[in-house]
């Protein structure tokens with residue numbers, strides 16, 4: 001028997017076909033979190049946060065996710081690694097969450113995290129957040145795959161949302 005390892009970028013084309021068949025934004029988000037969570041053993045929590053207005057303030061609201069329930073269902077832009085990625089409009093990779101004062105803990109098991117913003121027509125509309133129980137789990141290939149998934153979501157929203 002040959003052991004096959006799922007290399008992160010192998011999933012990019014699978015994600016492309018899933019996006020081609022998606023009929024709703026939440027359906028596509030659910031398919032993306034399921035795929036990443038099931039195929040990549042170090043991706044222990046995978047979820048989307050989407051920007052919403054909350055009494056006039058921008059707020060990141062938890063969308064579809066896989067993994068343990070999190071207390072952080074609404075995150076202001078000035079809080080957490082999630083807030084940092086959305087407000088800067090840049091991917092944030094944290095190899096050791098315990099050493100990052102911005103980190104909002106979801107699970108004591110989490111050791112590293114990647115957060116990738118989603119853009120629609122140049123504006124941040126949300127983000128893809130992934131936590132790992134393994135320190136420094138997110139290397140260059142993971143970053144490429146996560147940025148691909150976030151870009152795919154942004155393109156889908158540009159095409160389908162009003």
Ligand code: SME
Nearest residue numbers: 070080081082103104106
């Ligand atoms: N750790 C994130 C909060 C969300 S949980 O990871 C699901 C942060 O620091 O923003």
